[in-house]
Amino acid sequence: SSSGCSRLLSGGEGRGDALNPCVIIMLRGKKSSLRAFFFLFSFLFFSFFFFFFFPFPSSLLIPLKNSVFPLSEKPNWDYHAEVQAFSHRLHENFSLDLLKRAFVNPCYIKAEEERRQALGLSQEAVALNLQDNTELWEAGEAFARSYLAQCFEGAYPSLPAEGVAALVGFLSGQELVAHVAQHLAVQELALCARFPVPPPVLHRTFFAVVGALLGSSGPRATGLFVRDFLIPQLIGKDLFEIWEVINPMGLLVEELTKRNMPAPEPRITRQSGVSTVLPVYFVGLYCNKKIIAEGPGETLFAAEEEAARVALRKLYGYTENRRPWDYSKPKQEWAAEKAISSS
């Protein structure tokens, strides 16, 4: 009724509340609009609880999630062109067949064949004419490991075999290689049953790419590729972050006996705040009364251990101020370029 409406309007303006529910729900009179408001509010209240607390298939929420799906399902995607660009981007001459084969994972072939069978195709149509990358990744991983071991043995000749193995294992480990592969855009080109590609599959695909390069360009170019992409991951890393040594003092004594030096004698060189809650001790290790290393720590035991680690780093030549890794082109390539440019 008109009198009811006029009362509604005055009620809304009078209180100056823009969200007055009585203004939103213009029904017959104030009382019934209030009732309607409570019904609406309780509906919203219960739907809130329903959506957030009641377990219901989250596939309903997929359109609301940020769009995470592979680039191959977006417009403007030409696989052949992308593979060619990948090859050029890495400054390498890949044979495209080997490279395309390197991206095919066995899980993809299985999933595709199952999908085709589920769609009811005949047996000849189901079988995909694709070779997977198993041999390529085995070859690639073996080559990468042996190349890295050779590099480290040459660069740090006094590093023992366990140290070299720890470095090689870190650089060809799953997380690091998956991280490198993701940043090299291998994930977009890799054919895999799941998206996003899980790290073990990325690890395998990266080594398959290395194997493909080995087949296309030979061991020298592949060695340079492994050097340029894996060895920079050691930047900023300390030796003992990668190689876990439980008893550095014992290892140090072994190393010194190998070099015919007496066992080290630890002495406190500096200390401060001994009776406080944050003491600092510097322990120096002396061989033949000459200092070989000094390390700090909060307790005497920790300081001695740290001093042993510092001594080991100095012995192995893996200190923080060592000469940086050499990424320059090998000398034969410079000579070949000069010959080409002068002729």
Next chain:
Amino acid sequence: MTGRGSASRFLGAVLHNGVGRHVRQLQRLQLVFSPVAPDARGARQFVEEAAVDFARRHPDVVLYVSPRRCPAPLLIAEYRECPRGQSRGHPALLPPAPLGAAVNGAVHEELVSSRSCEEIAGLAARLAARSGLDIVRIRKPFHTASPSVQGQWHPFTNKRPGLAARPNK
């Protein structure tokens, strides 16, 4: 806004790019333009004259050309995966995460309406030289993994170790 109020990041390269070999970060460039709209004239000229040249000079960038009905001509650049968590600052003030970039790298869109062919070619070359990291204030113009060669100074450096190195424990 002051520096603290807006997003900022540290200088960095994706995957230590440049230490081993330099790898171009731009992966693909999409030019979306309308075949009849008047403001896409520069884009159409670019496609006719300069696009093939650009593609030849940058074989590692895939150039997609899409003439279709669109409100305005766009040049969309997609970069390699770069870690999104690099910019610091209040989440509401960070550059907005572009659609479809949750897993892949940054996507940068440039409006090229009413631009000439040479301007678009220059813009494409500039996009090809970028790293794809967020364009925010860079806190320091330098970055190093080994800040000290002779050893970081601490209050005991160059101080005498005490009257005699005392016997242990």
